[in-house]
Amino acid sequence: MRIATWNVNSIRQRQGHVERWLARVQPDVLMLQELKCEAVQYPGAAFEALGYRSLVVGQKAYNGVACLSRLPVQDVHTALPGLVGPDVPQARYVEVIADGVTLIGIYLPNGNSGGDAGYQAKLDWMQALRARAEALLEADADFVILGDFNVAPTDEDYAKGALSPADALARPATRAQYQALINLGLTDAIRALHPTGRVYTFWDYQAAAFQRNQGLRIDHALMSPRMAERLVAAVPDRAERGEEQPSDHVPVVFELA
DNA sequence: ATGTCGGCCTTTGGCCGA
Numbered sequence: 319m320r321i322a323t324w325n326v327n328s329i330r331q332r333q334g335h336v337e338r339w340l341a342r343v344q345p346d347v348l349m350l351q352e353l354k355c356e357a358v359q360y361p362g363a364a365f366e367a368l369g370y371r372s373l374v375v376g377q378k379a380y381n382g383v384a385c386l387s388r389l390p391v392q393d394v395h396t397a398l399p400g401l402v403g404p405d406v407p408q409a410r411y412v413e414v415i416a417d418g419v420t421l422i423g424i425y426l427p428n429g430n431s432g433g434d435a436g437y438q439a440k441l442d443w444m445q446a447l448r449a450r451a452e453a454l455l456e457a458d459a460d461f462v463i464l465g466d467f468n469v470a471p472t473d474e475d476y477a478k479g480a481l482s483p484a485d486a487l488a489r490p491a492t493r494a495q496y497q498a499l500i501n502l503g504l505t506d507a508i509r510a511l512h513p514t515g516r517v518y519t520f521w522d523y524q525a526a527a528f529q530r531n532q533g534l535r536i537d538h539a540l541m542s543p544r545m546a547e548r549l550v551a552a553v554p555d556r557a558e559r560g561e562e563q564p565s566d567h568v569p570v571v572f573e574l575a
Numbered sequence: 576a577t578g579t580c581g582g583c584c585t586t587t588g589g590c591c592g593a
Contacts, residue, residue, distance in 0.1 A: 327580075328581055330582095331581070354581065354582065378583090379582050379583060379591095380582085380591095380592075428592075430592085430593075431591080431592055468593095522580095522593090523578095523580050524577085524578050524579050525576090525579085526578085527579095566580075566593080
């Protein structure tokens with residue numbers, strides 16, 4: 319099974335990139351983030367022509383996630399169970415079962431806007447995600463949570479100067495929540511196969527960040543124990559950042575035996 | 576050196592979010 323995640327920073331701007339990438343890489347399932355449009359504006363027919371059905375959770379201007387699959391999917395959720403409060407309508411979560419595996423695509427709140435309340439909403443979201451993971455573990459489900467976590471888990475996960483230590487992507491409370499997810503028994507797929515070193519998935523558009531490799535590792539896959547045993551590859555597709563008019567994130571591909 | 580994008584409205588430029 320080949321699964322992938324990609325924050326495309328507007329699907330309308332990146333439709334051609336996604337079409338070319340699907341044809342080349344042919345994942346079974348691709349989770350997209352930051353569609354930045356409502357479902358009615360989503361170019362689903364173009365992806366269907368390539369063999370991919372889309373499950374779209376859209377929102378005007380902001381957020382928006384989709385699950386593209388060439389496998390049949392069932393038991394769909396389009397919101398994070400258990401989340402309450404003003405952010406519930408935000409389009410940040412899609413969950414399906416494909417080939418017996420629960421696949422969860424997320425666009426976790428950035429947390430740098432909206433002041434203290436905005437940051438707290440990020441932590442609350444992470445808490446609700448952990449509760450969902452606990453419920454799936456309790457049910458002995460096989461699952462993978464993948465997407466744009468907006469978390470740089472350690473100091474090795476961003477280039478010097480690419481983030482302020484006070485940034486919501488790297489604050490101690492953010493990292494503690496991420497570690498609490500790991501501590502449930504989940505495996506950070508990239509670090510399982512690449513335990514040290516610079517493995518980035520995002521480079522800012524500003525200040526020639528890609529050319530200087532001033533990147534971040536913020537797009538992740540967390541795998542339940544049996545899925546982690548099947549893991550054979552976890553690779554950010556850096557070449558995509560060098561394309562014309564790229565997203566600021568690259569696709570990340572995970573291979574399961 | 577607050578330097579780039581994308582989307583939206585306040586709409587041909589400014590604002591927010593990232």
